[in-house]
Amino acid sequence: MGQRIDVKNLNIYYGDFLAVEDVNINIEPNKVTAFIGPSGCGKSTVLRTLDRMHEIIPGAHVKGEVLLEGRNLYDKDVDPVAVRRDVGMVFQRPNPFPTMSIRENVLAGVKLNNKHLSKSDADDLVEWALRGANLWNEVKDRLDNPGIGLSGGQQQRLCIARAVAVHPQVLLMDEPCSALDPISTLAVEDLINELKNDYTIVIVTHNMQQAARIADFTAFFNLKAVGQPGHLEYFADTTTMFNNPQNEEAERYVSGRFG
Amino acid sequence: MGQRIDVKNLNIYYGDFLAVEDVNINIEPNKVTAFIGPSGCGKSTVLRTLDRMHEIIPGAHVKGEVLLEGRNLYDKDVDPVAVRRDVGMVFQRPNPFPTMSIRENVLAGVKLNNKHLSKSDADDLVEWALRGANLWNEVKDRLDNPGIGLSGGQQQRLCIARAVAVHPQVLLMDEPCSALDPISTLAVEDLINELKNDYTIVIVTHNMQQAARIADFTAFFNLKAVGQPGHLEYFADTTTMFNNPQNEEAERYVSGRFG
Amino acid sequence: AALGACGNNEPASSGSSAASKSTTSAEKISGEFQGAGASSQQAAVEAWIASYQSQNPDAKISYNPSGSGAGVSTFLTGATAWAGSDASLSDDEVSQSKSVCADGTAFDVPVYISPIAIVFNLKGISGKDKHLNLDGETIAKIFDGKITKWNDDAIKQQNPKVDLPDTAITVVHRSDKSGTTKNFLSYVKDVAPDAWTYDLGENWPNEVGQGAKGTDGVINTVSQADGTIGYADASKAGDLGTVAVKVGDKYVSYSAEAAAKVVDASPLDDSAKGDNRVVVKLDHTTTADGAYPVVLVSYDIVCPAYKDANTAKFVKSWLTYVVSEDGQKVAADNAGSAPMSDTLRAKVTKSIEAIKTK
Amino acid sequence: MKGAPVIDFDKFKPTRSMIARRKRKDVAMGGLISVAFIVALIPLFSVLWTTIVNGVKRLNLNFLSYNMSGVIGGQPTASGGYGGIQHAIIGTLEITLGALLISVPIGIMCSVYLIEYSRGSKFAKAIGLLVDVMSGVPSIVAGLFAFSMFTILVGPGTFNGFEGSVALSLLMLPTVIKSSEEMLKIVPNDLREASYALGVTKQRTITKIVLRTALPGIVSGVILAIARVVGETAPLLMTAGYIVTTNVNLFSGQMTTLPVYVYQEYSKLKVACPASASSACVTDIPMQRAWAAALVLIIVVLILNLIGRLVARVFAVKSER
Amino acid sequence: MSSEKSTLDQPAGGKSADKIFKGVAYGCGALILVVLAAVFLFLFFRAWPLIGGDQKANQATIESFTGGSAHNFWQYVGPLAFGTILVAALALLIAFFVSVGIALFISQYAPKGLATALSTIVDLLAAIPSVIYGLWGGIVLVPAIYPFWNWVAKYLGWIPLFAGPAANPARTVATVSVVLAVMILPIITSMARDVYLQTPRLQQEAALALGATKWEMIKLAVLPFGKSGVVSASMLGLGRALGETMAVLMILSPGMHYSFKILQASQNQTIAANIAAQYPEANSLGVSTLIGTGLVLFLITFVVNFIARKITQKVSA
Ligand SMILES: Nc1ncnc2c1ncn2[C@@H]1O[C@H](COP(=O)(O)OP(=O)(O)OP(=O)(O)O)[C@@H](O)[C@H]1O
Ligand SMILES: Nc1ncnc2c1ncn2[C@@H]1O[C@H](COP(=O)(O)OP(=O)(O)OP(=O)(O)O)[C@@H](O)[C@H]1O
């Protein structure tokens, strides 16, 4: 089952540069929450603070709290490595490990953590994860082929399978479809719809139609000007956001001519 | 003024592989013609044959005719270098020359034929091209700064300025907005709308809304299966294409849920 | 063939008519021993090692032809049992040796006497066993750049039968510090003191012609162009023409015997400070019949006592073999050197006897 | 377009002569480049050709399986050969292996430090600069360094294979660091992030993902570094010394390597044949041996290169596309 | 299948391995500093007698090295440094344009099959040991190139650089430069080719789409892109030429002059070759002197690389 995330007074910095200001947001378990907003407003930045991936960038740090089921991820004694096991992430461009087969890719999270898995456990896990990612039928006959031999859409689903194989409670996705063609996008969207039964999902998207199609809640981020920090402008359930937003900026944005 | 292009029985090969089959299309002068279709159907490939950029790839060649105002570009005695002067091209990702300033980038093409450009001529030309690309106001104070210091959208417009500065008759654009954020996309779309007064424009786009917004005519390319050659499935004016297509495949494609 | 023990070749059967009598009484030597030094001795030392090891199969001897200077420095650190050197020890080196020798100071004995050939390459004239006659003064003037053409009168007069061309002379000398240079120059300086006024040393003193590294460099350079002249260890002269040097009123071309003669006719250097030293003071101005005065004498440098008795035993037996008639013959056969005379051998043997093996 | 200057484009129209001139220039430059190419190949092929032609004369199994002990002048040995390079091959292998064992772990870890841990920090920049500087250290200076170091630390007159390894490792180190650095750089950041996002520690990410992905490149970089030092002569002359017998102990006693052998044989130039010698005595055997050993050296380098390529291919990131 | 319980408070494994690994990596980074310092210090200690030792003895050593033409260390090392730089600069000058030409030929002109074959050959040639170039240069090239130098001296002799008569055999700076050029050519070529091949397609297509000819495309896109890479390749080549020992040793007839007469013999000598030539016959003080010159060579390469690095930084910025 998914877990809930509560973000409190979060300020996010790259070195001295305040990239995102004072975010407060409650992300419901087992729902899909979409982040939308113009480029540079900090969607990816906020998303990455939810599993402390943000910290990988030298100098990047946060002030404020991110509570996962009430526990602050940024507490001194929390190990970011452990956080990332609970909160999985899928990236904009599919990034299977090029040296690994499909099977190895799925098992990567487990194996890299030095856990020893019996062959049959591993087989079960691979099948479970690939079925979960809607990919099993397409690849079950070639599990030992390299992962990067798959098409873009398949690769992205493989990455999702890899992420779910470590049993996270939350799944973060940063524009998971933007590098995909329409048919692959469809497959991934279908998958997201299914995954929310088991996970809490946060997805960044540029594509408002996509947000409207798959999200339960939508957060609209904005920024006043380039160089200014981004902020959470408006947060609402998706229907409200797209049909009747109570925020002028959000309305301008969702009714804008861009697709 | 723009020129018309007539493509007749064009087959396009990469080595032995027939990538696109038997294309016949008439591209009207001073109109915007959009190429749409699923990934891999050959949109870029066809576009690149229109200024013989195709030939740069080793082994790539064509059979058939591409007539620019009645003159076959592929005639034996036609110099591809001359063709490319008449038919400009803008690419998917902005590609200003990294070692050059904004000003030098704009003049790069002109300088090839005019070794000794007077300062005032050059100044005029730079201003003209940058105004034409809707970029003048943003960069007029820093023309000597490097071109790659600009934002993505600005870079793309700089590339358009560079292309128009050699005063082509036709402008080819291969997904010029796909790497841009919505605001920059808007700027480029506005620009295309203005440019068609002076040029014939052919644009490849993944984004159907974009095609609907800016194109006068739309060509829908399709392919039967991966590995099969692509082909021109349906060609119509944009209104017909999006509202009342007379082709089943096209209808399925434009009414799909993707956007 | 199966790999020899570690790829070692058994000593060649021919050439070394095993030195049976000189070392029969001596006990067999075993162990590993190293020497280093003069490259001029290399060919001779390789032959000696091969023959010596055939009598002492348990002795493993190696010689690094790193150069006289490096050889002596290494010896003075105690890392090698002996050094080969084209120059006798300096006073400084003798006193330094106190710290490596178990007792007393190091001494040098001649082991390798070799004629230095003055080689030239002149189209139509040079060739194997072809000679030009030159006296010391002419040689000095050529090597000092005073005579620049092969058809210079000075050369013509001494070679009336040869049709000398109007070719420019290119002098080729050693560019590295060299015992060969020092010996060649001391000949020139002794016989033509007016024509050759430079200080004596192991480096080439003037800026005439071209320099080349090593004997091989000189020979290669001389072979590569018309009109060249140089000097090199005679065993490497090969197909080049060589100069017959004026001794008395005859012209003598190089040979081992002719070289041996001049050594016999030369006194020992009394100024050499230190015990047991045998340093030959070559008499280049000799007029002895059939003597060839351009000669290189190369020494072995050893201690009178070693910290390790086995090393001392080895050095003693090694030197005994090297200067023995057999040893000298092996060198003469394989390196073209001049066997030392019995008189000289007697003096050398006396010094060798001084090595304490107990 | 409001405010834009009016441009008379006819003025910029390419003239016929201009077009012709550009064409001519294009053809001329193409020609010049091709000529440069051919001119350069002449000496390069001459080097190869000379070595091969002169080298094959003496290159046989006997030459490869015997050392130079017991070889007297130009006379044949008991085995029917004229001595060989077995000792030099062993010396080359051991000394190079020694250098490899020193420089590869340090080099790779240093590049890991530069790319993974401190990209862009001041200290890293300083080290990057020093690595660049180090890649310019002349081989003879490396030799002098090893020589001085052993003289001071072990004692004067020390010659052994390991001393040579130290000198060579100094030459290999920057090459290894730089090539590994390049290879680590091109590992997409995506992969690191993907690994971190799976909750993998940094150390395991680096060893299991980053280094593994970069492995083919690193290996071929290392092999090229070997190929570069395997031909070093001057630094080995002053550190590893020269010996005619086979020495398998890297840490004690002198060792001959192939390039040193080539140089030593070249220096001998000729040998004398005693009057009594049979016709089997060859006076210019040293030069023949030098060329044959040079040929072996080239073949060794060639094989190393091929292995490098092969390894790169075998370990290459597999892809079906 | 997912567990309810958060694992946040379970310690993640591999923490100590992480720390150790990081420590080792840091250590290896710092080691580079230590090594270079060690190189400098060991050479410096060994060369110390030059400064701190008996100056009379030093003078005697240097006079014996030079036959009395130099009396102190600086007089000795000056012409050597000059010769080193002259030879290396000439070699680079010759090799640079040819290398760029070959690299362009391989990366831009040659058809794919030929390009691959040529690349392989160039890579192999880059690995040929310098002792072989020395052998070849000394034995094959010296006699072969004399007629050419003779011609140059005759017709271009009015240029001071080519002042005749050309030495025969041609064991001159000119010949050595050619050999070194041949030697560094594959090195520069192989690196230049690699950067040229990496020129983004997009840049090349941008140029061609503007109506550029092939050469103009190269000038617009390929050369600027490759500039910093080619500069560092050249510097690598220069470094190699500066430090080359055996090839110079086996070919050059040395001299100790500040001379530009590259066709004449006995004009210049390089530091590296001089060390190799004098080292075997040098006594302990002589070795110190030679190590002193080695230190100077080290500093020269240090400065050259430092400048090169600055140049590449500027170009790529
Ligand atoms: N690594 C970084 N270092 C410094 N600043 C950064 C970094 N990454 C992003 N930023 C800055 O942080 C701000 C937010 O960027 P972010 O990438 O989160 O925006 P975004 O909404 O995801 O945009 P997009 O839609 O283009 O992905 C921007 O001003 C950006 O310039
Ligand atoms: N350089 C090339 N060499 C060989 N085949 C190619 C090359 N470029 C494209 N193709 C093939 O030609 C076909 C058409 O490709 P093209 O890039 O024109 O499609 P597209 O419609 O532009 O796709 P996309 O929307 O992804 O840009 C595809 O099958 C593709 O694999």
Ligand SMILES: [Mg+2]
């Ligand atoms: Mg983003």
Ligand SMILES: [Mg+2]
């Ligand atoms: Mg395309």
Ligand SMILES: O=P([O-])([O-])[O-]
């Ligand atoms: O043996 P040399 O001293 O002349 O090299």
